[in-house]
Structure formats: C-alpha cells, structure tokens
Amino acid sequence: MDTLIQSVDQRTRLAGANRLEILLFSLGKDSHTGREEVFGINVFKIREVMHVPEVTHAPDMPxxxxxxVSLRxxxxxxxxMAHFCDLDVETKPSVLIVTEFNRSTQGFLVHSVEQILRMEWNEIKVPPPMLANRLGGLVTAVTExxxxRIVMIIDVEKILAETELEQDDLxxxxxxxxxxxxATVLFADDSSVARKQIAMTLDTxxxxxxSAKNGEEAWARLEEIAERAKAMNVPVYDLVQLVLTDIEMPGMDGYVLTRKIKDDKRFAGIPVVMHSSLSADANITxxxxxGVDAYVPxxxxxxxxxxxxxxxxxxxAD
Incomplete structure (x- = not known):
C-alpha cells in the first residue's frame, strides 16, 4: 500500500495547475440497498494507507x-467512516487511511481502497441537492x-466536527x-462546517x-461586484476589502481563483488570504x-x- 502515496512535490505541482489526485475507496456493500458505493478523498490529505492495526478501545469515546492506534x-x-455515512455493512473494515489536515492526524476505517485517480478540479462538481443531503450532508463534491460510477467526495472536516475531535467552538x-x-470580506469554501466557522469568526x-461554495461561485460574485462598482463609479475595493479562500474546491480551486484575481486590474488592492486545511510548506509556496498575500491554516x-x-x-484606515 505504500506505493499508493508517493511524491508530495509531484502532487503539489498538480494542485498549482487546478488538478488533483483522489484516492478511491469503498466502505463495503450496504445490506439495505445491496450497493457498494465509491468515495474519494484528496491524496494531499493522506499521510499513509495501511492494513488496520490493533485498535485500543477506550471509554467515553465520541x-x-x-x-x-499507536503510529510510530x-x-x-x-x-x-461507515458509521458517519449511515451504512449498515456486514464486512469489517480492513484498511486504515491515515489523514493529516487542520493540523490534526486521524485514521479512517474503510473496507478497501481502489486506485488513485488524477483529475482536474473542473471535473469535480458541486453535488445536486438530493445527493448533497445524503449521508447526513457529508458529500461535498462528486465526479463521474x-x-x-459516481464518486462522492466526503467533507472530512465535517466528520471531525461531528466526532468532537475538533475543539469546542466557544x-x-x-x-x-x-x-x-x-469592512466586507468575500470568502469561499466548499465545506459547510468551514463556512459556518468562518462566518462566526467574521461576525465576532x-x-x-x-460567502461562496467554491472558486467558480466566488469568481462569479466578484464579477457581479465589479459590475456594480463600475455602475457606481467606484473601485471594487470600496465594496469588498479582502478575499478569503480555501484551496480544495470543486470547479475552480483556490490557486486558480487567486491567480484570476491578481491578474485582473479591476481587483487591484484587494488582498487574498488563503485559509486551508492543507498547511504543508509546499502549499504555502x-x-x-x-500572488496570495497571506496563508493561514x-x-x-x-x-x-x-x-x-x-x-x-x-x-x-486609508
């Protein structure tokens, strides 16, 4: 399984070109529907993939x-993962996907891993409402x-929040x-949990x-704001003073969004801050x-x- 996760540098170059690699995995066949659905997670969030080691059970776990598990x-x-996707599977999970994001490390139990698929972000779509509401709202993006077969990409940040592995908001x-x-800030993030947290911070x-659910939506909103500013004969900066963007988003990632903003004279003077669970030095670079002005994990x-x-x-204050 070690060969599944290889060069971080190579995947960093993919991210900068609006491309990514996702690891496909299964949670097993649902005993109610008889289906074995395909899920995905960005390889950038994965530290390693291994057979399930001995799990130490502890009282009062969420x-x-x-x-x-003890890992080095x-x-x-x-x-x-099957618990959060509300799947009733008979087979025990055999694979542990060790993930690292939001400056935390955790393992996800899955039935099996299939392959790593290289894709462009514009091939990753926002799920239609009927699909988005499945699995307790855990589906943040889909691709075919x-x-x-339809691959459902899971909002792993939502899982952390629901397992209480993230510190209490208050x-x-x-x-x-x-x-x-x-001041007014436009922020873009495909995670409903992240959007809620950002909004709470900005309100405070x-x-x-x-807000926007992805880079494409954020860019559309910026163009609408630019048209409004033109009609008012004022710079766009008078209407929005900062853009806060995630990296991983269906359709258009944060790198491409940032580049488009920085290359467009209409948005001169508007800083872009990148806010991402991908906090490795390579992503910051x-x-x-x-052209991003700051990076915050x-x-x-x-x-x-x-x-x-x-x-x-x-x-x-100007």
Whole structure:
C-alpha cells in the first residue's frame, strides 16, 4: 500500500495547475440497498494507507470513534467512516487511511481502497441537492468515473466536527474581539462546517461578509461586484476589502481563483488570504507563486483574526 502515496512535490505541482489526485475507496456493500458505493478523498490529505492495526478501545469515546492506534509513537483516533455515512455493512473494515489536515492526524476505517485517480478540479462538481443531503450532508463534491460510477467526495472536516475531535467552538473564540472597522470580506469554501466557522469568526470581528461554495461561485460574485462598482463609479475595493479562500474546491480551486484575481486590474488592492486545511510548506509556496498575500491554516479563529487584522485595519484606515 505504500506505493499508493508517493511524491508530495509531484502532487503539489498538480494542485498549482487546478488538478488533483483522489484516492478511491469503498466502505463495503450496504445490506439495505445491496450497493457498494465509491468515495474519494484528496491524496494531499493522506499521510499513509495501511492494513488496520490493533485498535485500543477506550471509554467515553465520541460516537463513531472506535478507539486509538499507536503510529510510530503517536496515538491517533480511529474513525469508522461507515458509521458517519449511515451504512449498515456486514464486512469489517480492513484498511486504515491515515489523514493529516487542520493540523490534526486521524485514521479512517474503510473496507478497501481502489486506485488513485488524477483529475482536474473542473471535473469535480458541486453535488445536486438530493445527493448533497445524503449521508447526513457529508458529500461535498462528486465526479463521474469513465465506467459511469459516481464518486462522492466526503467533507472530512465535517466528520471531525461531528466526532468532537475538533475543539469546542466557544472555547476557540476566547480572545477574539471586534476590529471596530467597517469592512466586507468575500470568502469561499466548499465545506459547510468551514463556512459556518468562518462566518462566526467574521461576525465576532464585526466584519460584514459574503460567502461562496467554491472558486467558480466566488469568481462569479466578484464579477457581479465589479459590475456594480463600475455602475457606481467606484473601485471594487470600496465594496469588498479582502478575499478569503480555501484551496480544495470543486470547479475552480483556490490557486486558480487567486491567480484570476491578481491578474485582473479591476481587483487591484484587494488582498487574498488563503485559509486551508492543507498547511504543508509546499502549499504555502504555491500560494505565494500565484500572488496570495497571506496563508493561514484551518481552523483557529484567533489565528485567522490575527492574519486578517493588518489587512483590514490598514486598508480601511486609508
């Protein structure tokens, strides 16, 4: 299984070109429907794939968390993916996908892994409402395989939130105070959990905000704002003072969105801050290469506030 996850540098170059690789996996055949559906996760979030090691069970674990495993001296929580997808499967999971994002490490139990699929982000689509509402709202994007199977890409950040592996929201907001400035931020993120967290932070900071579910939607909103600014005979910066973007988004990723903003004179003076669970140095380097003004890992409201503050205060004080 080690050959599944290879060069991070190669995958970094893919990300900068609006491409990605997703690992396809199965959670087993649902005993109710008889179907074995295909799921996917961005390889960038995966540290390794292994056969399930011995799991140490502990009392008072959150629902869906099977216990802990020791991985090279580090104890990491093990999450049963079938539980969160509400699938009743008879076979036991045989594979552990060890993931690393949001500066946390956890293992996801799955039935089997299939292959790594190289794709462009414009082949990854926002799921239609009927599909998005399946599996408790865990499906954040979908794509179609050549054999016509549908791959559902899971919102792993939502899983962390629901397993309570993420710190309580109220605790995270201690020390976050209003900037006392009149400003508007446009933010883009395909995760419903992330959008909620960002909105809560901006509300606490006293900043007005507009949201988008992906890069394409964010770009469309920016073009609408630019048209409005033109009609008002004011610079776009008067209407929106900062763009906050995720990296991984269906249709158009954060790198491409940033490049389009920086290459368009209409958006001169508007800083772009990248806010992502992909916090490796390689991702930060790509962000800088496309013109991003700052990079902040998910998700710490205090750190996000600290990153936004100089842009908001300097620009709105002009």
């Amino acid at each position: 629902p869906g968390v099977k216990g802990m 001296g580090q104890m990491i929580p093990v999450v049963d 395989l050549p054999d016509k 605790t995270r907001f201690e020390g976050v105070e209003s900037f006392g400035r009149d 900071l006293g900043i007005k905000h507009l 790509i962000g800088k290469s496309v 998910k998700f710490d409201p205090r750190e996000l506030a600290k990153t936004l503050e100089p842009f908001i205060k300097i620009k709105t």
